[in-house]
Amino acid sequence: xxxxxxxxxxxxxxxxxxxxxxxxxxxxxxxxxxxxxxxxxxxxxxxxxxxxxxxxxxxxxxxxxxxxxxxxxxxxxxxxxxxxxxxxxxxxxxxxxxxxxxxxxxxxxxxxxxxxxxxxxxxxxxxxxxxxxxxxxxxxxxxxxxxxxxxxxxxxxxxxx
Amino acid sequence: xxxxxxxxxxxxxxxxxxxxxxxxxxxxxxxxxxxxxxxxxxxxxxxxxxxxxxxxxxxxxxxxxxxxxxxxxxxxxxxxxxxxxxxxxxxxxxxxxxxxxxxxxxxxxxxxxxxxxxxxxxxxxxxxxxxxxxxxxxxxxxxxxxxxxxxxxxxxxxxxxxxxxxxxxxxxxxxxx
Numbered sequence: 001x002x003x004x005x006x007x008x009x010x011x012x013x014x015x016x017x018x019x020x021x022x023x024x025x026x027x028x029x030x031x032x033x034x035x036x037x038x039x040x041x042x043x044x045x046x047x048x049x050x051x052x053x054x055x056x057x058x059x060x061x062x063x064x065x066x067x068x069x070x071x072x073x074x075x076x077x078x079x080x081x082x083x084x085x086x087x088x089x090x091x092x093x094x095x096x097x098x099x100x101x102x103x104x105x106x107x108x109x110x111x112x113x114x115x116x117x118x119x120x121x122x123x124x125x126x127x128x129x130x131x132x133x134x135x136x137x138x139x140x141x142x143x144x145x146x147x148x149x150x151x152x153x154x155x156x157x158x159x160x161x
Numbered sequence: 162x163x164x165x166x167x168x169x170x171x172x173x174x175x176x177x178x179x180x181x182x183x184x185x186x187x188x189x190x191x192x193x194x195x196x197x198x199x200x201x202x203x204x205x206x207x208x209x210x211x212x213x214x215x216x217x218x219x220x221x222x223x224x225x226x227x228x229x230x231x232x233x234x235x236x237x238x239x240x241x242x243x244x245x246x247x248x249x250x251x252x253x254x255x256x257x258x259x260x261x262x263x264x265x266x267x268x269x270x271x272x273x274x275x276x277x278x279x280x281x282x283x284x285x286x287x288x289x290x291x292x293x294x295x296x297x298x299x300x301x302x303x304x305x306x307x308x309x310x311x312x313x314x315x316x317x318x319x320x321x322x323x324x325x326x327x328x329x330x331x332x333x334x335x336x337x338x
Contacts, residue, residue, distance in 0.1 A: 021182035032192040038199035143229040151191040161185040
């Protein structure tokens with residue numbers, strides 16, 4: 001730099017676009033346990049962890065859909081309405097109300113997120129990070145099911161606007 | 162003109178990306194379905210009656226029940242049995258444990274719908290051991306609503322029985338492996 005050189009300043013505008021975002025984690029697997037009374041439904045719980053941020057004019061939801069029905073065939077089947085669930089304990093948003101029947105074709109509700117919802121930090125946001133919601137699954141136990149182990153896959157989807 | 166069109170298109174795309182966030186996760190639900198069995202006696206109280214006044218006919222009556230069963234596909238079995246868990250009450254009347262006259266007995270025959278196999282012939286009920294009503298093989302599955310079975314009772318009408326009303330209890334048990 002030459003002696004007596006000039007210095008200069010410049011400004012740079014920094015802007016961040018904060019979008020609506022949703023993320024969730026479901027356990028890879030869950031078992032449905034038999035009831036102590038014969039032919040009463042199998043039950044099992046799944047806890048979902050989620051993070052969400054919705055816009056002041058937006059909202060969001062978590063839904064559940066079937067990826068694959070119970071296999072092998074001949075046992076319980078989602079197509080017969082045998083698998084139902086209830087939702088509870090949502091730490092952000094409102095858990096689904098009443099008993100929901102898992103559908104082979106349509107997504108069913110798990111949770112609804114309000115506008116301006118956000119995970120963690122307290123204040124206007126939830127205190128918890130991540131947030132969680134519990135689902136209790138109930139599967140009909142019919143004598144007509146052959147003995148064996150059956151598995152089905154369900155997919156949870158979170159969306160936020 | 163062409164440049165403006167390009168810019169407008171890019172701006173719209175950015176707006177759409179900013180408007181919505183979505184993610185998903187998958188869980189595998191598994192259930193182990195094992196052998197089970199249950200039953201419901203649908204006849205509240207079975208009254209044994211004789212249409213005879215000459216001791217020529219035994220007292221008879223039928224107890225109906227609904228059973229549900231699931232046995233293991235390979236090697237499974239099931240049983241439906243009964244036992245007299247309370248002998249006829251009172252004195253001077255019929256008795257399963259100590260019949261007043263040799264040959265007096267409480268017996269039954271069985272009617273069982275598939276997948277059960279009914280007991281064979283006439284069976285004498287006992288207070289000391291369970292007696293068979295039906296057996297089930299491997300891969301036996303009743304309907305969701307349950308299947309039917311019944312026992313047709315017969316009690317000797319012995320003149321030595323004092324008049325009166327006597328009550329006994331039969332307990333049915335079903336099991337599956």
